[in-house]
Amino acid sequence: MTASRQLHLGAILSGVGTTQNGWLHPDLPGDASVNIDWYIDNARKAEAAKFDLVFIVDSPYITPDTAPHFLNRLEPLTLLSAVATATSRIGLAGTLTTSYWEPFNVARQFASLDLISRGRAAWNVVTTGLEGAARNYGREEHFDHKLRYARAREFVDVVQGLWDSYEDDAFPRDKANAVFLDKGKQHPLNHQGAFFSVAGPLNIQRSPQGQPVIFQAGESEQGRALGAAIAEGIYANAESFDQAQEYYADVKRRATALGRNPDHILILPGLIPIIADTDEEARAIEEEQNGKLDLNKALVQLGRPFNYHDFTQYDLDAPFPDVSHLSLNSYKGRAERIIRTAQRDNLTLRETAWRFAARANPFVGSPKTVADEIERWFLDGASDGFNLRVTNPADFAIFVDRVVPLLQARGLFRTEYAHDTLRGHLGLPFVQNRHARAAPAAIAAE
Amino acid sequence: MTASRQLHLGAILSGVGTTQNGWLHPDLPGDASVNIDWYIDNARKAEAAKFDLVFIVDSPYITPDTAPHFLNRLEPLTLLSAVATATSRIGLAGTLTTSYWEPFNVARQFASLDLISRGRAAWNVVTTGLEGAARNYGREEHFDHKLRYARAREFVDVVQGLWDSYEDDAFPRDKANAVFLDKGKQHPLNHQGAFFSVAGPLNIQRSPQGQPVIFQAGESEQGRALGAAIAEGIYANAESFDQAQEYYADVKRRATALGRNPDHILILPGLIPIIADTDEEARAIEEEQNGKLDLNKALVQLGRPFNYHDFTQYDLDAPFPDVSHLSLNSYKGRAERIIRTAQRDNLTLRETAWRFAARANPFVGSPKTVADEIERWFLDGASDGFNLRVTNPADFAIFVDRVVPLLQARGLFRTEYAHDTLRGHLGLPFVQNRHARAAPAAIAAE
Structure with missing residues (x-):
């Protein structure tokens, strides 16, 4: 743990909310889930509060009994692209399933969002839980749980490979000599795997953060294994401190065992605080x-x-x-x-x-009580921050106005953005292009 | 032809341009194809000029020798979603292939763009011409030409079916009685076809224009047949007046034979004018x-x-x-x-x-000469308008500043928007939901 370690905060924007009755709140517009102005307004509020990112959950299957937000809502990539140009600093994390998309299309759309936002995109990788989704995509049966995770792993490999199709200096755009592309810096992928065959190259350059950040959420054995292998951020469950601490230690241990730096896999449990003047x-x-x-x-x-x-x-x-x-x-x-x-x-x-x-809720009390509990989770190995899951404007405002200043006074949360990219906010390194030759600095040091 | 018939104008926004050398123009930023500000700026210029729409072409396959714009560019859906919130009236047409996407995802993203833009989305349906695209999507061989068009036809049917998943009044959002959805107005699709099986329903409501507009571009026998069946706008070739007139008559005849109103399939040839003070x-x-x-x-x-x-x-x-x-x-x-x-x-x-x-170019001359030729094509059955294909700011400006006013003075083009939706601009009717019961007006007339 470094001296400068700070909390990372995400804001889950989910329109009328993912519960059955949340939409009944008097302050919540009934069309919030399909109103881009609602999303832009809330993303700007989260940006004003210096949050790391906004986060869009997703599911491609509904029944008449599905909760209101999922019944009728904007699609994550189009939504976040619209929010991108209405904000300038906050990260933009969107959920998309590896079970029913093509890697080439996914790589392309997230890379495009990453350029549109100038390095603020993240992809929350999911495999889709609801079996009915299969029938929206030409299949009688959903992929088996283990198979879904094996496919997800290869899918992410392919997408990240496509994201390195161009080295960062591939485009001289030299008009005097009529050189647009340095052809030696365009790289096909030629992936041939168990589930996917993708030749490439992708038709889009990398962004100021190199590649979009990878988020994931998974509690099962396969979910934890996938997260430890590929995730840079994890949207985790926050049932209790003990459960969160066990999860945190387990995932960090798994990542370390895979040779990864455990500081580069940030665990952000969902946070639904209930805050009032007093604990009572x-x-x-x-x-x-x-x-x-x-x-x-x-x-x-x-x-x-x-x-x-x-x-x-x-x-x-x-x-x-x-x-x-x-x-x-x-x-x-x-x-x-x-x-x-x-x-x-x-x-x-x-x-x-x-x-x-x-939902057993560990975050109920006065602003100080909630800030104390957040600090405890953060310092005692249960989280690297939180993904705030509130729907109503007043619930967001009381957290921002009364809890965040306490965290800032304790040095636990930024008072101003220090970076322009999501990787910068999260303390994650720029992703070096796999095809790039040794960096000049390394050569000079020889 | 009604007295009020007017030209429809689209502006193809293609960054550094789809030719090999276009990017060398001194006024064109070398990164135009990946710079969202460039697209927003040009879309706003087209909106200020009262154009019907901006149009984004696409291709999912490149080689090192591909023209600069296609080598490295923003993806159409994310791009247009970002442009949507930076504009308010102009239509937003994006190209997407039916050969390498899932209908459920396509329906969802265009429906989302349609809501984000409040009824200004159009989908330019293509089947992908370059065979190499197959290898970016797990296939050794591209679909055969005839098969591509058969798949495209069914794909569009499925997408339009999904777009009608909710009737327009499906969401009472009645907080007093806790009724979010009128369940009888949510409709699964249960499509089982030769190429696709999609259960639905889609998880998004319809927009103020009912459904996105369908564009298409196709010259071959299969292309014309598909356009006549499904297109509401066609991006056509403009090699010569005779060729354009033959195409126009043929496609309108085919549409009429299918029982369609030929005024509801607008043919917009590509227009690359060369304009100067004099014809010489x-x-x-x-x-x-x-x-x-x-x-x-x-x-x-x-x-x-x-x-x-x-x-x-x-x-x-x-x-x-x-x-x-x-x-x-x-x-x-x-x-x-x-x-x-x-x-x-x-x-x-x-x-x-x-x-x-x-490129034999029929539109070379003084502003008056070009306006005359546009008028001739429009009045003599060769076009319903044009899709302007210029890349350089000066070429766009001279068309807008010197040709458009002549067309307006002749009553051939609008001087102000009269509608808020793309269907409104194009004179296309709102798409009635297929599940809706007889409209009240029809009942009253009985």
Whole structure:
């Protein structure tokens, strides 16, 4: 840990919000998820607060019962390209699945976003949890969980290979001598792998940060292995300090074992703080929110990581049902955590639904209490920062106005941007082009 | 022809330009193709001139010898999303191939651009001419020409079906009664076709213009048939008035035969005017430009529609070679036109290369001469407007400052936008949702 180590903060922008009832908040425009002005306004607020990045989650499959934001929303790449020219410093992270895209198209669109934003793009790599997505893409069955992760690994390799199609000085653009391209600095990829064959070269140069940042989110064995191998940022779960600390240590250990610098894989748990003047008031707000929860919606939410398994068929007051017959091919890590928690704590189905609907929240209290807990997670090996998951303007404002200044006073968060690129904000190095010859500095040192 | 019929003008924005030497112009920044500010600036100029739309061409395959713009450039969807929030009225047309994308992703991104721009998106449907593209997408061989067009037809059907996933009033967003979605107005597609199986529904609502406008460009038999069936705008070739008139009549006839309103398929030939104070000066500029052409680059350009066939292997001063052994699976219509022209006019290979490098240009002269020729094409059944293909700022400015006012004075072009959507500008009707019940007006008339 260096003296200058600081928190990294992301703001998840999700329109009307990813829960079933969040859209009912009186301050939230009902069309927030399809209104580009809403996104631009919130990205500018996050930039004014010196956040590292905004983050767009995604899913390519819906049913009539899907939560409002996912039912009807802007697509991440087009959305972030529009936000790019309305902002100047904040990073732009978009989610896109490796299961139903072509690597060439993905490489091209993120590289384009990276140039449009002048080095602020990140790709959150997901494999898609919901099995129904397959039928939107010509397949009867979703790829098996293990296969999805193997494909994702190769997919990212291909994309990163395409991103190095041109060395950074490939384009002299010398009009006097009529030399646009230095042809020796254009490199085809000629990838032939288990899942993809891609010749290249990509038709776009690199950005001021070299390559877009790679984010990932995965709790399962395969998810952690993929994250340790490829991720530079991880959007993690924040159920409790202990769970976060175990995850943090495990992923950093795995990355180190792969020869990576563990400081170059930043772990940012989701943060949904409930903040009020006093701890008592904040607790009261939490209780009121939980009191408004609807059991049927909680059961739908519980079923989602099990590929929308119907939990209403079981006795609510019997122990959490045996679901060992389910394939757990969807959001496997989350489903496993639910089963594990229910068994460990001897929960009934009803209790399990409430537990996960109410989302055990470690960040409830006064601004000082929340800042203290953030500091504890940051200093005691549970996180490198957080991805703020609030939907309502007031919830964002109270965090920015009352918690962030405390973190800044403690030297834990920047008061001004020191860099122009997302890699700069995150303390990640510029990605050297794999084809570049030894840098002049190295040659001079010989 | 109605009294109010007016020209439609598009501006093709292509950075440093799609020719080999265009980037050498002293007024053109060498990085124009990867500089979003360049695109925003030029889109705003086209909007200030009241153009209907800007147009982005595309190709997903390059070699070291590809023309500068295609070597290194922003991707159309991300580019146009960034331009969308920097403009307010002008239409935004982007090219995307049906050969190497998933319909669900294409439907989603164009729908998102359509919402971001508040009803100004258009999709230029292409099938990709260059066979090498296949190897960027896991295929050894490019789809056969006929197969490409069959796939394109079904692809567009699927995309348009997905665009109607929600009826226009599907989202009451009624907070008082907690009704976000009217579930009866969400419609899966359940498409099962020869090439694609897509269940839907799409996770995004329709825009103020109902659906994005469909553009297409195709000269071959299959290209014309597809355009007549699906296109609402066609980016056509403008070699000569006679050729344009034949094409215009043929495509309108085909569309009419399919039961379509021929006024709802607008034909916009490419326009590369050479304008000076007098006709003599303009002719002199044309001759000077042609004098600068390089025979080797002309031969590369000649080979492109033949999938970059190497024409340097033949005797330059013998008759145009027999290329009947080539499959013409690339830009088939253009290749056929080159062969036809060379045979008809008994051209040598050298003469053929010059003829197509120099691009026989019907629009050379004083502002009045060019305006007269535009008017003749428009009134005598050769076009519904034009897609302006100039790269240099001065060439755009002279057209806007000296030709457009003449067209406006003759009542042939708008002096102010009368609509907010691209369909409005083009005189195309709002696309009714296929699932909507009879409109109230129709019910009232019974």
